[in-house]
Amino acid sequence: MDRRKTFLAGLALVLVLALVAGCGTQAPPQTTNPVVEGISALEMANLITAEWQASGKQFAMSYAAGRSANTCASCHDGYGFSVKNEINFATEWNPGGANAEMEMNPEHLTGIGCQACHAGAGLDYMNSGTVELPYATIDNAGKGAACMFCHSGRRNTAAEYEAYAAGGATRFSYPHYGPAALLTAKGMMEYPDMEYASTGAHANIADSCVYCHMPETEDGYVSHIFVMDVAFVDQTCGSCHSGIENYNLNGYQDNVKAMLTQLKEAVMEATGAVDITSASGQLVFKAADGTSMTTDQISTEAFVAGYNYYGIKSEGSYGVHNPKYTESLIKNSYKALTGEDM
Numbered sequence: 001m002d003r004r005k006t007f008l009a010g011l012a013l014v015l016v017l018a019l020v021a022g023c024g025t026q027a028p029p030q031t032t033n034p035v036v037e038g039i040s041a042l043e044m045a046n047l048i049t050a051e052w053q054a055s056g057k058q059f060a061m062s063y064a065a066g067r068s069a070n071t072c073a074s075c076h077d078g079y080g081f082s083v084k085n086e087i088n089f090a091t092e093w094n095p096g097g098a099n100a101e102m103e104m105n106p107e108h109l110t111g112i113g114c115q116a117c118h119a120g121a122g123l124d125y126m127n128s129g130t131v132e133l134p135y136a137t138i139d140n141a142g143k144g145a146a147c148m149f150c151h152s153g154r155r156n157t158a159a160e161y162e163a164y165a166a167g168g169a170t171r172f173s174y175p176h177y178g179p180a181a182l183l184t185a186k187g188m189m190e191y192p193d194m195e196y197a198s199t200g201a202h203a204n205i206a207d208s209c210v211y212c213h214m215p216e217t218e219d220g221y222v223s224h225i226f227v228m229d230v231a232f233v234d235q236t237c238g239s240c241h242s243g244i245e246n247y248n249l250n251g252y253q254d255n256v257k258a259m260l261t262q263l264k265e266a267v268m269e270a271t272g273a274v275d276i277t278s279a280s281g282q283l284v285f286k287a288a289d290g291t292s293m294t295t296d297q298i299s300t301e302a303f304v305a306g307y308n309y310y311g312i313k314s315e316g317s318y319g320v321h322n323p324k325y326t327e328s329l330i331k332n333s334y335k336a337l338t339g340e341d342m
């Protein structure tokens, strides 16, 4: 394809994306190289769309857990996310609050599609690199600011700690899947008087989530599969960890898994629980008879350990997002609970 055609095809893609974006006042997505050498813009759009289509991002879940709309849609519905700063979920999308019996609202669920990230709130995050999370404002997230809003963990952990430690709590908070809480070393449950370390080199990677999760493919565009693929390990980690062959660097993830098991066993020993899971928006300490234990049976130390255990286990990187922070969370939780060093 000659250069003029390539340029026209590139222009067409930008126009298509602007249309998809709803032709608002937003600028089209900024990319370093909108037209990749070698493949046409249309081929690139097709490849990216096929990758996205095979990812979990195509699914909307704003009716998650039987709840229609309400604020769940700000992360579980692509359109809801892109317009979240302009609508009032409580009055416009879910009058009367969460209610399993009410009509589905929004009427048409939208997956986390192109427009979710390349228009509206998603685009604003990518351009500003800043995102306000329940526990901190992160201003060095780069393009990953969009990812962080949804994958934050969704709790003000300092406030949750205070409330539980003060006594009288009637429910257990739980981390709603927080890679950002680990990566930024700011969003897991800490003791105010203990020291927490952070692997700054990971917390400060340019474009954060996007740097590792959206590597450049052979065809020269950034991958939209989102889950880590070991085929890209050299690109995502190799510049700092030369010779790395997989994400389990020198058995590091295995080691974190073993530490998590030790922490969980300590919680079970201290409380008599037989498992730690989550259900209906709460952390669950399961008793031997299958019932859920209540807050008067779980000490603050056991709750903090359970929260961090569950949060690290469910975010999926087994320490890679922030190795030092992960280790201090596990070790400090264990120390406070058992009085011993792990």
Ligand code: HEC
Residues within 6 Å of the ligand: 064, 065, 067, 071, 072, 073, 074, 075, 076, 149, 150, 151, 152, 154, 176, 177, 314, 315, 316
């Ligand atoms: C701040 C963004 C955010 C909000 C708000 C949010 N979620 Fe989620 N939720 C997520 C993300 C991100 C995941 C996927 C995490 C993963 O797979 O790593 C998720 C996953 C889930 C899952 C799947 C869990 C599993 O075990 O597979 C359920 C169910 C869920 N959310 C329910 C809800 C409900 C109900 C609400 C509203 C009360 C809600 N979420 C609000 C971000 C959010």
Ligand code: HEC
Residues within 6 Å of the ligand: 056, 057, 059, 061, 074, 075, 076, 077, 078, 081, 112, 116, 117, 122, 144, 146, 147, 148, 150, 151, 209, 210, 213, 214, 226, 227, 228, 316
């Ligand atoms: C609008 C909210 C939202 C945004 C923005 C978002 N995600 Fe997600 N992400 C989700 C939800 C919800 C899921 C769970 C989808 C499912 O499988 O049902 C998910 C799933 C994932 C998964 C797969 C998790 C698993 O357990 O299979 C990865 C990895 C991921 N996202 C990374 C990213 C990255 C990287 C970005 C930024 C480029 C990003 N996400 C932006 C909401 C979001």
Ligand code: HEC
Residues within 6 Å of the ligand: 144, 147, 148, 151, 179, 180, 183, 202, 205, 208, 209, 210, 211, 212, 213, 227, 228, 236, 247, 315, 316, 317, 318, 320, 321
């Ligand atoms: C330093 C590179 C790096 C950065 C930065 C990074 N991740 Fe990850 N992420 C990983 C690795 C490595 C894994 C584990 C993959 C494996 O073991 O197969 C992972 C796992 C995950 C998972 C679990 C996926 C699954 O398959 O279960 C999610 C979700 C995720 N990351 C989201 C994010 C989000 C959101 C951000 C930004 C807040 C982020 N990651 C930043 C490297 C990174």
Ligand code: HEC
Residues within 6 Å of the ligand: 030, 031, 032, 033, 034, 035, 044, 045, 048, 049, 050, 052, 057, 112, 113, 114, 115, 116, 117, 118, 126, 143, 146, 210, 214, 220, 221, 222, 224
């Ligand atoms: C979860 C967020 C997310 C979703 C969903 C998403 N993208 Fe992207 N996309 C990104 C990010 C982040 C980048 C990298 C931006 C950059 O580096 O400037 C990107 C880059 C691109 C690029 C530039 C590629 C390059 O390397 O030059 C194109 C084109 C693109 N996306 C198209 C799409 C299309 C088409 C869809 C829907 C099928 C889509 N995107 C869905 C986040 C997303």
Ligand code: HEC
Residues within 6 Å of the ligand: 199, 201, 202, 205, 212, 236, 237, 238, 239, 240, 241, 246, 247, 248, 249, 252, 253, 319, 320, 323
């Ligand atoms: C920008 C450079 C950079 C990138 C990219 C990077 N790391 Fe790191 N990583 C570091 C630095 C620096 C340390 C801290 C080393 C230390 O404390 O001795 C570190 C520490 C680690 C540790 C803890 C090692 C230990 O023994 O304590 C693991 C595991 C790790 N990185 C895995 C990864 C993986 C997997 C990737 C790719 C998904 C990755 N890193 C990407 C710079 C980076």
